[in-house]
Amino acid sequence: MTPFDAIVIGTGQGGAPLAVKLGAQGLKTAVIERGAFGGTCVNVGCTPTKAYVACARAAHVARNAEQWGVQIKGSITVDLDAIKTRKDEIIGRSREGVEQWLRSADNVTVFNGHARFIDAHSVSVTGADGKISAQLSADKIFINTGTRPLIPEIAGLETVRYYTNSSMLELTNLPSHLVIIGGSYIALEFAQIFRRFGSRVTVLVRGQRILGREDEDVALAMQDMLSAEGIQFRFGAEPSHVEPTGHGGVKLWMEADVLEASHLLLATGRTPNTDDLGLGYAHLPTDHQGLIAVDGQLRTSVPGVWAIGDINGRGAFTHTSYDDYQIVAANLFDGAHRSVDDRIMAYAVFTDPPLARVGLSESDVRRTTKPALIATLPMQRVGRARERGETTGFMKVLVDERSERIIGASILGIEADEAIHTFIDTMRAGASYRVLQRAMHIHPTVSELVPTLLDGLQPLKPAV
Numbered sequence: 278m279t280p281f282d283a284i285v286i287g288t289g290q291g292g293a294p295l296a297v298k299l300g301a302q303g304l305k306t307a308v309i310e311r312g313a314f315g316g317t318c319v320n321v322g323c324t325p326t327k328a329y330v331a332c333a334r335a336a337h338v339a340r341n342a343e344q345w346g347v348q349i350k351g352s353i354t355v356d357l358d359a360i361k362t363r364k365d366e367i368i369g370r371s372r373e374g375v376e377q378w379l380r381s382a383d384n385v386t387v388f389n390g391h392a393r394f395i396d397a398h399s400v401s402v403t404g405a406d407g408k409i410s411a412q413l414s415a416d417k418i419f420i421n422t423g424t425r426p427l428i429p430e431i432a433g434l435e436t437v438r439y440y441t442n443s444s445m446l447e448l449t450n451l452p453s454h455l456v457i458i459g460g461s462y463i464a465l466e467f468a469q470i471f472r473r474f475g476s477r478v479t480v481l482v483r484g485q486r487i488l489g490r491e492d493e494d495v496a497l498a499m500q501d502m503l504s505a506e507g508i509q510f511r512f513g514a515e516p517s518h519v520e521p522t523g524h525g526g527v528k529l530w531m532e533a534d535v536l537e538a539s540h541l542l543l544a545t546g547r548t549p550n551t552d553d554l555g556l557g558y559a560h561l562p563t564d565h566q567g568l569i570a571v572d573g574q575l576r577t578s579v580p581g582v583w584a585i586g587d588i589n590g591r592g593a594f595t596h597t598s599y600d601d602y603q604i605v606a607a608n609l610f611d612g613a614h615r616s617v618d619d620r621i622m623a624y625a626v627f628t629d630p631p632l633a634r635v636g637l638s639e640s641d642v643r644r645t646t647k648p649a650l651i652a653t654l655p656m657q658r659v660g661r662a663r664e665r666g667e668t669t670g671f672m673k674v675l676v677d678e679r680s681e682r683i684i685g686a687s688i689l690g691i692e693a694d695e696a697i698h699t700f701i702d703t704m705r706a707g708a709s710y711r712v713l714q715r716a717m718h719i720h721p722t723v724s725e726l727v728p729t730l731l732d733g734l735q736p737l738k739p740a741v
């Protein structure tokens with residue numbers, strides 16, 4: 278048993294910076310990684326998918342160049358092999374950067390292998406050969422093991438070739454017909470990417486609309502936008518069973534209906550990597566989804582054990598995992614009293630144009646009894662959008678009538694993922710919406726229209 282002051286399990290978006298910080302504070306720190314350094318975001322999540330979004334946009338702009346008066350002769354096709362090579366270079370640099378950062382950090386020792394608890398304050402490390410290569414102990418253990426794709430129970434799935442976000446990113450030949458099960462982030466981002474690359478794309482949505490967490494007007498606008506690019510949606514579509522076709526494809530049965538895909542992508546959510554961590558030996562429970570409960574400071578029910586990132590159920594994004602790290606580090610080393618309970622949730626769906634969100638949706642606000650104000654503004658009103666010839670979408674903001682604080686905003690449209698920060702920061706400051714309304718914003722930007730949006734605030738009337 279090798280003693281350390283701290284052990285970090287997993288090098289995701291919270292674990293890697295936390296290990297470096299612990300070491301910098303003089304704690305003898307072990308960090309254990311069983312797979313690729315940098316975790317999901319760097320290797321099979323944000324970075325590769327956003328690299329693909331950029332390539333897909335290039336194809337889309339080239340294909341529609343005439344709209345901007347630009348002549349491109351001949352048809353536009355993509356080279357998926359080249360796109361993958363570009364992506365691999367980008368993620369390779371990030372992965373190596375994280376690994377080098379950890380290996381060169383003061384007081385940090387890196388272990389490659391799978392970590393499992395032996396008891397509440399010691400873990401074993403199992404190497405690729407299946408043998409235990411180290412046993413480590415520490416008073417402080419930080420778990421940052423992330424999630425993996427959730428594979429739904431569909432009869433016959435084990436008999437067909439299917440893809441997840443990870444294996445889709447390994448393709449070098451374009452699917453002729455990509456069928457995607459799911460109606461959320463992964464489904465929509467991949468649907469648009471591969472449609473723009475040139476595949477036929479069908480999205481099978483279990484419910485009656487995509488983006489189940491969003492307001493209906495937002496979801497419908499997103500659906501219209503993607504449908505206009507030729508993506509087909511089927512609602513209330515849950516395959517009962519699947520079977521292989523003769524040529525590597527998949528037949529999907531939905532009641533009396535049959536659909537044939539060259540490629541099937543499962544985008545049906547994620548499951549936490551907590552099932553093979555030996556948590557029972559640490560007497561650390563998980564909920565029915567495998568998530569580890571934490572308090573505001575990200576401490577689990579076992580003293581000296583923290584859970585950060587996707588596995589604590591307090592966010593499932595890179596920025597929430599990194600914010601977890603910042604909360605833990607500030608409380609441990611800066612005498613701060615930061616709590617995850619103070620977090621204002623924000624995220625984006627990186628379609629092109631993206632959907633960016635912060636705080637409550639209109640539906641969330643309607644479920645409360647507080648009097649609220651609402652304003653919406655179509656992107657058609659935004660000069661920047663008209664100049665770009667990309668006017669899809671709208672902005673929506675919700676304000677608490679009594680406190681005048683902004684309580685939520687959505688922007689679907691160009692630069693939404695940047696413009697949303699004007700709301701995030703005003704909300705974080707706890708300022709009245711009037712502060713933002715009176716700010717002078719730069720012309721011609723999307724943010725320029727935010728004060729105008731706020732000029733239009735009206736009482737939120739009961740839904741009819």
Ligand SMILES: Cc1cc2nc3c(=O)[nH]c(=O)nc-3n(C[C@H](O)[C@H](O)[C@H](O)COP(=O)(O)OP(=O)(O)OC[C@H]3O[C@@H](n4cnc5c(N)ncnc54)[C@H](O)[C@@H]3O)c2cc1C
Pocket residue numbers: 286287288289290291292309310311312313314315316317318319321322323324326327390391392393421422423424442463550553554585586587588592593594595596597598627
């Ligand atoms: C396709 C896709 C696109 C995404 N796009 C975005 C985006 O645009 N923006 C955004 O904010 N978020 C995005 N996300 C979510 C984001 O990737 C995660 O929220 C983020 O990576 C945070 O994860 P984490 O820190 O909890 O752990 P992870 O990044 O998942 O890292 C966990 C690490 O722990 C290791 N590990 C697991 N078990 C063990 C063990 N027993 N022993 C040792 N090591 C172990 C794993 O190998 C992994 O390296 C995306 C996710 C996916 C799947």
Ligand SMILES: NC(=O)c1ccc[n+]([C@@H]2O[C@H](COP(=O)([O-])OP(=O)(O)OC[C@H]3O[C@@H](n4cnc5c(N)ncnc54)[C@H](O)[C@@H]3O)[C@@H](O)[C@H]2O)c1
Pocket residue numbers: 429430458459460461462463464466481482483484488489514515544545546547593594624625626627
């Ligand atoms: N832009 C981003 O920040 C981004 C991008 C991609 C992924 N992510 C993260 O990755 C996580 C996973 O994303 P996701 O889109 O897979 O998951 P999700 O949990 O957001 O959505 C899962 C979707 O699959 C559907 N579904 C679930 N089981 C099904 C079944 N058996 N049959 C048919 N449909 C089914 C659900 O109705 C839902 O539409 C998210 O939590 C998100 O935080 C973030």
